Amino acid sequence: MTTEAATIGLTHGGSEDTGLGHRGPESKSIVVPYGFWLFVLSDMVLFSALFASYGTLVQATDGGPTTHQLFHRDLVAVETIALLLSSFVCGLAMIAAKRANMVWTQAWLIMTGLLGAVFLGIELYEFASMIGEGAGPQRSAFLSSFFTLVGCHGAHVTAGLLWLGTMMAQIWAKGFQQHIVRRLLCFSIFWHALDIIWVGIFTIVYLIGTL
Amino acid sequence: MTEDENNLLDVAPGSPHDNIVSEVAAYVIGLGLALLMTGVSFWVASTSVLWGPGVAVGLVVLAIAQIGIHLVFFLHVTSGPDNTNNVLALAFGALIVFLVMIGTIWIMAHMNANVGMAPEMMNLQMQR
Numbered sequence: 001m002t003t004e005a006a007t008i009g010l011t012h013g014g015s016e017d018t019g020l021g022h023r024g025p026e027s028k029s030i031v032v033p034y035g036f037w038l039f040v041l042s043d044m045v046l047f048s049a050l051f052a053s054y055g056t057l058v059q060a061t062d063g064g065p066t067t068h069q070l071f072h073r074d075l076v077a078v079e080t081i082a083l084l085l086s087s088f089v090c091g092l093a094m095i096a097a098k099r100a101n102m103v104w105t106q107a108w109l110i111m112t113g114l115l116g117a118v119f120l121g122i123e124l125y126e127f128a129s130m131i132g133e134g135a136g137p138q139r140s141a142f143l144s145s146f147f148t149l150v151g152c153h154g155a156h157v158t159a160g161l162l163w164l165g166t167m168m169a170q171i172w173a174k175g176f177q178q179h180i181v182r183r184l185l186c187f188s189i190f191w192h193a194l195d196i197i198w199v200g201i202f203t204i205v206y207l208i209g210t211l
Numbered sequence: 212m213t214e215d216e217n218n219l220l221d222v223a224p225g226s227p228h229d230n231i232v233s234e235v236a237a238y239v240i241g242l243g244l245a246l247l248m249t250g251v252s253f254w255v256a257s258t259s260v261l262w263g264p265g266v267a268v269g270l271v272v273l274a275i276a277q278i279g280i281h282l283v284f285f286l287h288v289t290s291g292p293d294n295t296n297n298v299l300a301l302a303f304g305a306l307i308v309f310l311v312m313i314g315t316i317w318i319m320a321h322m323n324a325n326v327g328m329a330p331e332m333m334n335l336q337m338q339r
Contacts (some may be wrong), residue, residue, distance in 0.1 A: 081249070088242040192285045207270050
């Protein structure tokens with residue numbers, strides 16, 4: 001029991017096992033989150049390519065609107081706070097889930113989802129008003145790369161919200177079984193990773209773009 | 212709570228004992244530091260007190276610091292022996308990320324500056 005469910009964090013629960021194979025394969029509760037961690041890192045590599053193309057094309061405005069004219073820092077600040085709090089609350093949900101507390105887990109997960117929805121709503125509002133001003137992705141290479149980078153992050157958040165709803169339903173229907181909690185842990189890794197990518201976006205795209 | 216149940220819990224960074232207080236505290240500290248970094252980032256970007264050309268570099272440094280905070284306090288990536296595999300994977304990921312980003316921007320800036328073509332082709336700013 002202790003080794004099988006030793007931990008639902010990324011750590012090995014403080015054991016002296018180095019994970020170098022002395023005791024054979026690790027338990028699923030270690031291997032699955034590790035594999036998901038590798039996926040998240042490869043997702044970061046995907047985003048690094050989008051950041052690189054954005055950095056290359058940010059000046060290529062073709063006489064159209066520039067970063068200074070398009071971006072509003074106050075909106076971005078609200079987005080940033082919403083996503084950061086969402087990430088934090090997701091961590092609280094994991095703490096509740098470890099203790100198999102249904103009410104608090106669901107409550108924190110709803111908070112996570114609502115804050116994520118606030119973030120997504122503001123982002124969609126920003127996109128809609130930009131496209132309304134004629135600054136859509138087809139306007140210039142800069143705007144193409146902007147919508148690809150930020151839109152890809154927004155698509156990840158959308159997928160995360162769908163995943164979140166699925167997890168809430170599964171926890172509700174099946175309880176805190178090991179494989180369900182494992183999926184929830186993978187979701188929390190995904191959600192924290194999205195916030196990490198957003199740190200790069202609000203710094204490089206919005207803050208440096210409006211210096 | 213029995214001994215067995217205690218073993219089910221995650222280890223909060225910097226605390227060998229597993230309890231809900233230290234675990235929540237880790238997230239709260241992480242949130243506080245991340246909020247601080249975010250606030251400083253927005254302040255640095257809008258103030259005119261600082262030396263202008265250094266601001267962008269400072270913002271990148273702040274972003275990297277905040278990413279570190281997220282990794283440690285939210286994702287529990289630590290330097291402990293039980294985290295070796297996670298850290299190695301992260302190091303490789305970070306290497307690729309930096310190679311792709313710095314490499315692309317560096318090379319494309321040089322191409323933009325050095326490759327002589329017809330004037331309308333030369334400047335990336337002119338391309339749609």
